[in-house]
Amino acid sequence: MRHPLHAAGRRIWTYLTHSSDPQLDGQTGEFQCTPASTSNHGRVCLKKDVLPKKEVNFYETEDEFHFAYEDGTRFQPFGTTCYAWVNQTEAVQEQTLDTLKNSPFNKIRMCIFPKFYTYNTTDPENYAFQGNAQDGFNLTRFNNDFFEKLEKRIQQLDDLGIEADIILLHPYDRWGFSKMTKQQDIFYLSYVVKRLCHFKNIWWSMANEYDLMPQKTVEDWETYAKVVIENDPYGHLRSIHNCIPLYDHNRPWITHVSIQRVDVYKTAEMITDWRKQYRKPVIVDEVGYEGNIDFGWGSLTAQELTRRFWESCMRGGYMAHGETYVDKGDQIWWSHGGRLHGESPARIAFLKEQMAQLPDDVLPLTLTQENHEENWDSVCLHEGEHFFLYYYGFFRPLYRNYTLPAGKKYKIELIDTWNMTTEELPEIYEGKIRIKTGARQYMAVRMKEVK
Amino acid sequence: MRHPLHAAGRRIWTYLTHSSDPQLDGQTGEFQCTPASTSNHGRVCLKKDVLPKKEVNFYETEDEFHFAYEDGTRFQPFGTTCYAWVNQTEAVQEQTLDTLKNSPFNKIRMCIFPKFYTYNTTDPENYAFQGNAQDGFNLTRFNNDFFEKLEKRIQQLDDLGIEADIILLHPYDRWGFSKMTKQQDIFYLSYVVKRLCHFKNIWWSMANEYDLMPQKTVEDWETYAKVVIENDPYGHLRSIHNCIPLYDHNRPWITHVSIQRVDVYKTAEMITDWRKQYRKPVIVDEVGYEGNIDFGWGSLTAQELTRRFWESCMRGGYMAHGETYVDKGDQIWWSHGGRLHGESPARIAFLKEQMAQLPDDVLPLTLTQENHEENWDSVCLHEGEHFFLYYYGFFRPLYRNYTLPAGKKYKIELIDTWNMTTEELPEIYEGKIRIKTGARQYMAVRMKEVK
Numbered sequence: 001m002r003h004p005l006h007a008a009g010r011r012i013w014t015y016l017t018h019s020s021d022p023q024l025d026g027q028t029g030e031f032q033c034t035p036a037s038t039s040n041h042g043r044v045c046l047k048k049d050v051l052p053k054k055e056v057n058f059y060e061t062e063d064e065f066h067f068a069y070e071d072g073t074r075f076q077p078f079g080t081t082c083y084a085w086v087n088q089t090e091a092v093q094e095q096t097l098d099t100l101k102n103s104p105f106n107k108i109r110m111c112i113f114p115k116f117y118t119y120n121t122t123d124p125e126n127y128a129f130q131g132n133a134q135d136g137f138n139l140t141r142f143n144n145d146f147f148e149k150l151e152k153r154i155q156q157l158d159d160l161g162i163e164a165d166i167i168l169l170h171p172y173d174r175w176g177f178s179k180m181t182k183q184q185d186i187f188y189l190s191y192v193v194k195r196l197c198h199f200k201n202i203w204w205s206m207a208n209e210y211d212l213m214p215q216k217t218v219e220d221w222e223t224y225a226k227v228v229i230e231n232d233p234y235g236h237l238r239s240i241h242n243c244i245p246l247y248d249h250n251r252p253w254i255t256h257v258s259i260q261r262v263d264v265y266k267t268a269e270m271i272t273d274w275r276k277q278y279r280k281p282v283i284v285d286e287v288g289y290e291g292n293i294d295f296g297w298g299s300l301t302a303q304e305l306t307r308r309f310w311e312s313c314m315r316g317g318y319m320a321h322g323e324t325y326v327d328k329g330d331q332i333w334w335s336h337g338g339r340l341h342g343e344s345p346a347r348i349a350f351l352k353e354q355m356a357q358l359p360d361d362v363l364p365l366t367l368t369q370e371n372h373e374e375n376w377d378s379v380c381l382h383e384g385e386h387f388f389l390y391y392y393g394f395f396r397p398l399y400r401n402y403t404l405p406a407g408k409k410y411k412i413e414l415i416d417t418w419n420m421t422t423e424e425l426p427e428i429y430e431g432k433i434r435i436k437t438g439a440r441q442y443m444a445v446r447m448k449e450v451k
Numbered sequence: 452m453r454h455p456l457h458a459a460g461r462r463i464w465t466y467l468t469h470s471s472d473p474q475l476d477g478q479t480g481e482f483q484c485t486p487a488s489t490s491n492h493g494r495v496c497l498k499k500d501v502l503p504k505k506e507v508n509f510y511e512t513e514d515e516f517h518f519a520y521e522d523g524t525r526f527q528p529f530g531t532t533c534y535a536w537v538n539q540t541e542a543v544q545e546q547t548l549d550t551l552k553n554s555p556f557n558k559i560r561m562c563i564f565p566k567f568y569t570y571n572t573t574d575p576e577n578y579a580f581q582g583n584a585q586d587g588f589n590l591t592r593f594n595n596d597f598f599e600k601l602e603k604r605i606q607q608l609d610d611l612g613i614e615a616d617i618i619l620l621h622p623y624d625r626w627g628f629s630k631m632t633k634q635q636d637i638f639y640l641s642y643v644v645k646r647l648c649h650f651k652n653i654w655w656s657m658a659n660e661y662d663l664m665p666q667k668t669v670e671d672w673e674t675y676a677k678v679v680i681e682n683d684p685y686g687h688l689r690s691i692h693n694c695i696p697l698y699d700h701n702r703p704w705i706t707h708v709s710i711q712r713v714d715v716y717k718t719a720e721m722i723t724d725w726r727k728q729y730r731k732p733v734i735v736d737e738v739g740y741e742g743n744i745d746f747g748w749g750s751l752t753a754q755e756l757t758r759r760f761w762e763s764c765m766r767g768g769y770m771a772h773g774e775t776y777v778d779k780g781d782q783i784w785w786s787h788g789g790r791l792h793g794e795s796p797a798r799i800a801f802l803k804e805q806m807a808q809l810p811d812d813v814l815p816l817t818l819t820q821e822n823h824e825e826n827w828d829s830v831c832l833h834e835g836e837h838f839f840l841y842y843y844g845f846f847r848p849l850y851r852n853y854t855l856p857a858g859k860k861y862k863i864e865l866i867d868t869w870n871m872t873t874e875e876l877p878e879i880y881e882g883k884i885r886i887k888t889g890a891r892q893y894m895a896v897r898m899k900e901v902k
Binding site: 269 | 714715716717718720743744745746747748750751752755777778827828829843845846847848849850851852890892
């Protein structure tokens, strides 16, 4: 019950509570609503839901694939993954926040329930439900201590400008939380969503690897999605994440595609197809991690993870980072948080800077007869004929040839995405040109029209 | 007309000619047939056509994917590519042979007609037909000088143990040879096949990039294949190579699949699918080349080309090498021959040595519930439970875990495929084990049962 009152430039809201508990019923009060601070852009939403519709159909289409804050400010997710960071000791949690503060990451994938898996065998201090691992849990009683601490962490993430991509259910469990009944799941989801939805930096991930909980059917997940929607008046972003088979991301409640790559070799490159298939923003939330763990999903070089990040952005999609070094101390970032040791975060920060400079209406170049010969092996973002950004990934050409649009002149920059340098070439270019990229891998070439 | 006569342990054959030309008609003679030298294993054939059928169906199936010499000796192709080497100067041709002599390559893709393309604009000294670029060609008269020189080169390749994978037609042309009429094509093919088929080291490739000659229909290619078969009493191996769409390699005249990779990112890995689809040996004859040319097909690092080679062998297929450095002198190996400059040939030689040591009945491990957990991200060749060879490609795990077959003991070797080292571990292993691979990329692990 909300009544805005205008008095001396302030907005005063009053409230009156209704409850079946007499102690909670009939409470009243008021609070003042002040303008948002300049750094507060509101929730992250789908760009198409926030921006005024444009006249050109072409660009409306590209808007379907991107995010923006409520006030229209561009939001490009550069996420990371610390599944169980809120289930670690307070000291490790503080260290995680300190690391995040100095990182490029603006989204984090994190669970409410603790994680049981290789390298993850310790019981946490606190659980979402009352009880403990020895005596069992009371699945009708939430643990307020746990949620107060969780809320503190979500607020701290918000203070750092980081979206909390909350994983509501997941299979890596030995406490029974992945095998609650449907009724228990609904009870849990209603509570969590009601309790956390007021944070502006919340995203809902229904599950990590929903398919590894075969006891829950698609019908169950559809019901759970409804529960989330009904209990979240703010309509935060919603997704569901696979291990192997993709969920049907065409379902209307899914705001964006949160995918685990389905092929060992063709990873970020699939974004082009997934955009066509789902017509929603695509985030490859698991594309493999930088590290040296004994599994293929976490023993990538920093070069390869950085390449996958560039490839995803160049295809109009997004990606999440993770790190899995097993020989750098007690914590492994992907699950515990702690400290980062790898070489990819600095490169992701560099990529984020480059992406922040893209023109508003940039989109992936569609191959046509005219541009195919010179581009079949590369990816390109462009804004009409004003701006082109080419990326060559693992190839290392000595030079590349281009046929620039007729009658137009360009300034050109060489971007070394691994060494994190940009070099503006001294000339103004037009017509058929050759640009020396120097037989280096991971190069990009940026062209801006000059008048 | 052949009459073997047995006299003093020798075989004497006599002949009598028939011809519409009186001068060639009624000629007689005889020659002696001696046993083959020990290094002469005959033609390369399909393994299934050469080996006696085995009793176990399982292994008969795997035999469909491999080659053997006529005498049953294993032949594993490790090819290279010098499209127009016989169209270069004599000096360059001699240099090419000298380079091949010190290389691991035992097959070479080469054209009869010269090549016109970027980096290939010079007219050759000699053509298959009489005439020249200025005055045109007489497509009814072959140039005997050209064919005598070609025969010399094919014989020299044979002396080096190299199979000549002769490309009969190809599109990179400014002399008109790619646009001959169907009748002219048939006349040319009949002659070439009759003239060259007596070499034991000949393979017929109907075309390089048949789809870039759209004026020739599938019906034409099927006719041309018949012409080759009718004129080649020895039945040399036959294939046809694509640029983009694959030919239907299920056609019965095609002995093996000669493919150009169809995806920029998923290359050698497709061999698993192509084996299932065609049930013939698969050679990825173009998977990209080591070099720094201004095209994605030829600007791979040596690491990536070597990885693709390993990946192909591990999947029960084969691959061809090529090299395209544009800043190492006048010749580019892929087309002209000359000298090699890259780092992959030494690694391909090392791979060839490892593959030569494989047990006869090795085959790719099929993922099952039991082995899936530890192998979904890797490839493995095995012979029952006696032999396992795992390969980890671009991953760089610190260690890997294995569950060895119950009751069996193994010696284990670490293979660093890039640094070309093998290291036998001192222990005998059984049960659940952990092997330290040292956070290096491009590692393989070989396990041999000990009794």
